[in-house]
Amino acid sequence: MGLLSLGTPLPWEQAKNLANEVRKHGIEQFLHIWRSMKDREKDQLLWGDEIEYMLISLDHSRRSARLSQRGHELLNILQIEENEKLKIASTTGEKHELEALWRPEFGRFMIEATPGCPYNSTVKDLTTVEANMRRRREIVASLMRDEELILSIGSYPVLGSGDFLEPPHKANGQFSRSLFLPDEVINPHPRFRTLAANIRERRESKVMINMPIFHDTNTPHPFVDPTIPYERTLFPGDKEAKEGAALPDHIYMDAMGFGMGCCCLQITLQAPNVDQARRLYDQLATVGAVMMSLSASSPIFRGYLADVDCRWNVISAAVDDRTPEERGKRPLAKDRFVIPKSRYGTIDTFLGSDDGQLRPEYNDLDLVYDRDIHRHLVDSGIDDLMARHVAHLFIRDPLVIFEELLDQDDSVSTDHFENIQSTNWQNVRFKPPPPNSPIGWRVEFRPLEVQLTEFENAAFSVFTVLLARALLAFRNINFYIPITKMDINMERAHSRDAVLNEKFYFRRSCIDEDSRDEYLTEMTANEIINGSVDFIGLLQIVQMYLDSIEVDDTVRRKIATYLDFIRGRADGTIMTTAAWIRDFVRSHPEYQFDSIVSSAINYDLVVALDDIANRRRPAPELLGEGNS
Numbered sequence: 001m002g003l004l005s006l007g008t009p010l011p012w013e014q015a016k017n018l019a020n021e022v023r024k025h026g027i028e029q030f031l032h033i034w035r036s037m038k039d040r041e042k043d044q045l046l047w048g049d050e051i052e053y054m055l056i057s058l059d060h061s062r063r064s065a066r067l068s069q070r071g072h073e074l075l076n077i078l079q080i081e082e083n084e085k086l087k088i089a090s091t092t093g094e095k096h097e098l099e100a101l102w103r104p105e106f107g108r109f110m111i112e113a114t115p116g117c118p119y120n121s122t123v124k125d126l127t128t129v130e131a132n133m134r135r136r137r138e139i140v141a142s143l144m145r146d147e148e149l150i151l152s153i154g155s156y157p158v159l160g161s162g163d164f165l166e167p168p169h170k171a172n173g174q175f176s177r178s179l180f181l182p183d184e185v186i187n188p189h190p191r192f193r194t195l196a197a198n199i200r201e202r203r204e205s206k207v208m209i210n211m212p213i214f215h216d217t218n219t220p221h222p223f224v225d226p227t228i229p230y231e232r233t234l235f236p237g238d239k240e241a242k243e244g245a246a247l248p249d250h251i252y253m254d255a256m257g258f259g260m261g262c263c264c265l266q267i268t269l270q271a272p273n274v275d276q277a278r279r280l281y282d283q284l285a286t287v288g289a290v291m292m293s294l295s296a297s298s299p300i301f302r303g304y305l306a307d308v309d310c311r312w313n314v315i316s317a318a319v320d321d322r323t324p325e326e327r328g329k330r331p332l333a334k335d336r337f338v339i340p341k342s343r344y345g346t347i348d349t350f351l352g353s354d355d356g357q358l359r360p361e362y363n364d365l366d367l368v369y370d371r372d373i374h375r376h377l378v379d380s381g382i383d384d385l386m387a388r389h390v391a392h393l394f395i396r397d398p399l400v401i402f403e404e405l406l407d408q409d410d411s412v413s414t415d416h417f418e419n420i421q422s423t424n425w426q427n428v429r430f431k432p433p434p435p436n437s438p439i440g441w442r443v444e445f446r447p448l449e450v451q452l453t454e455f456e457n458a459a460f461s462v463f464t465v466l467l468a469r470a471l472l473a474f475r476n477i478n479f480y481i482p483i484t485k486m487d488i489n490m491e492r493a494h495s496r497d498a499v500l501n502e503k504f505y506f507r508r509s510c511i512d513e514d515s516r517d518e519y520l521t522e523m524t525a526n527e528i529i530n531g532s533v534d535f536i537g538l539l540q541i542v543q544m545y546l547d548s549i550e551v552d553d554t555v556r557r558k559i560a561t562y563l564d565f566i567r568g569r570a571d572g573t574i575m576t577t578a579a580w581i582r583d584f585v586r587s588h589p590e591y592q593f594d595s596i597v598s599s600a601i602n603y604d605l606v607v608a609l610d611d612i613a614n615r616r617r618p619a620p621e622l623l624g625e626g627n628s
């Protein structure tokens with residue numbers, strides 16, 4: 001989440017009438033960026049990560065662990081120092097020495113941190129990532145009270161269940177209207193509650209999230225959740241649960257906070273020029289699913305063990321603002337498109353690049369896009385694939401419009417473009433350079449689940465960066481598969497222990513060759529990452545890249561620990577966080593084998609996870625031998 005605009009966000013009734021205006025200017029802003037930036041060359045391979053944390057407050061005497069609303073308070077303190085230093089740096093022209101930058105997130109209990117400056121293009125800099133991540137944890141920790149801790153985990157196990165919030169509040173807020181989540185979980189900046197309310201209003205109902213329950217030996221068949229207040233009559237939407245929104249055998253959730261209250265690990269990579277950024281965008285999109293399965297860390301939602309290990313689909317449903325017409329539930333009358341996916345989801349179209357590898361059949365979705373915008377972009381000199389990409393992003397409405405920011409100079413501002421761009425939350429994001437800045441064309445890799453420890457987060461980051469560098473260095477590497485297969489992969493990556501049990505569509509050979517008819521096959525994560533007699537494996541590609549450049553021994557050894565870890569996750573010798581958490585719950589003496597994660601089990605789990613994160617509890621099964 002970037003910096004926030006200040007001002008008065010408009011309620012949906014008003015915002016919806018301004019959507020065309022925002023889109024029109026957003027497109028002009030994009031054209032302006034394109035014209036001035038398309039010929040940028042030789043930008044450095046800078047990159048940076050984003051890690052999200054949750055602040056938790058423990059009550060040892062009651063064995064309870066609750067999400068703390070003080071997250072927002074700590075963030076304010078962190079940002080005061082940041083703003084002061086940035087101000088000094090901008091007036092003196094000297095480099096600031098901030099170790100980290102702090103950003104708000106949807107949850108009031110959340111804090112996001114990035115490195116103070118992006119990392120540079122050397123391999124040596126990859127060895128500083130873990131220490132920087134650790135400093136971020138220490139900096140937050142220095143502001144915490146004795147009973148507080150921060151965790152970087154995908155989903156908070158008991159979010160929306162029982163007494164989970166500190167201080168406690170009733171679920172009766174106007175913005176989410178959730179049966180489970182009080183509005184107090186939402187970051188108090190007006191942008192966030194407006195997002196939640198406008199999504200609900202645009203959709204004409206509450207969001208509807210159903211994750212399959214993990215049927216344990218004592219879980220009832222069918223499982224009908226007795227904790228849902230079906231009979232509440234506070235808001236018109238309250239009857240939705242009873243009328244079918246809450247599916248049997250599923251964990252039902254009804255608010256944006258269930259999704260955007262999850263934490264993740266994202267990696268932004270700068271490319272030398274726009275064409276290389278397009279290459280990275282396409283190629284990284286296709287490896288996202290298998291990487292997500294390795295990083296799986298979200299097996300519990302709203303106090304129940306789920307039959308999935310990842311958060312992605314929860315967020316996707318949590319921000320699904322499509323109207324009934326757009327969802328195909330009613331014939332099109334007032335809306336313009338039937339839209340198959342949520343605005344949080346996998347990409348719908350590849351961008352192609354000068355490597356010439358993109359074949360038309362890979363873009364096999366019947367892409368929904370705004371024809372007028374497309375024509376205008378093409379008439380303005382944008383190529384068809386890029387024009388389709390942008391015209392597809394722009395089928396969405398801007399969700400939050402700040403009254404004060406409506407009037408913009410389209411040659412200087414990108415606010416309206418960013419409004420729509422930044423609420424298209426996809427597995428990869430193509431980020432054009434901001435106007436008048438030294439920043440170039442970037443791609444954000446977004447499917448990874450956040451890990452508990454700095455070691456794991458660094459390992460996933462370093463692996464991703466090296467894979468991206470290999471893709472730029474070896475132009476004959478080709479990961480293209482059809483978009484619809486990428487979607488299937490992403491679904492499969494969710495399932496419980498996907499890394500061990502699933503197969504993913506992948507290219508039979510990813511070194512460009514030409515067995516055109518049968519280029520596709522299905523492989524396990526282990527085969528894709530570690531290779532097989534028939535397939536080279538992504539680790540080998542990374543290794544080839546490392547062998548092609550000069551790397552000194554210390555750096556090589558450090559990187560090898562990360563690559564070994566990735567190898568172990570893929571071959572199953574190292575557990576995923578999700579598997580570890582599920583195991584912990586199922587071996588807890590108080591667990592009744594009924595899928596229920598009680599408040600006391602949650603407390604013990606949180607304490608154990610915090611011990612691992614702070615290296616008080618060795619966990620070689622999770623981190624690999626020698627890494628805990």
Ligand code: ADP
Nearest residue numbers: 001002046047048049050114118268269270439
């Ligand atoms: P978002 O688009 O998610 O709001 P930001 O643009 O604020 O994110 O930056 C996110 C990440 O991009 C951070 O990790 C930051 O270090 C990194 N970053 C910043 N500048 C660059 C750059 N020029 N190239 C690559 N990464 C960068």
Ligand code: MG
Nearest residue numbers: 001052105112
């Ligand atoms: Mg974020």
Ligand code: MG
Nearest residue numbers: 001050266444
């Ligand atoms: Mg981001």
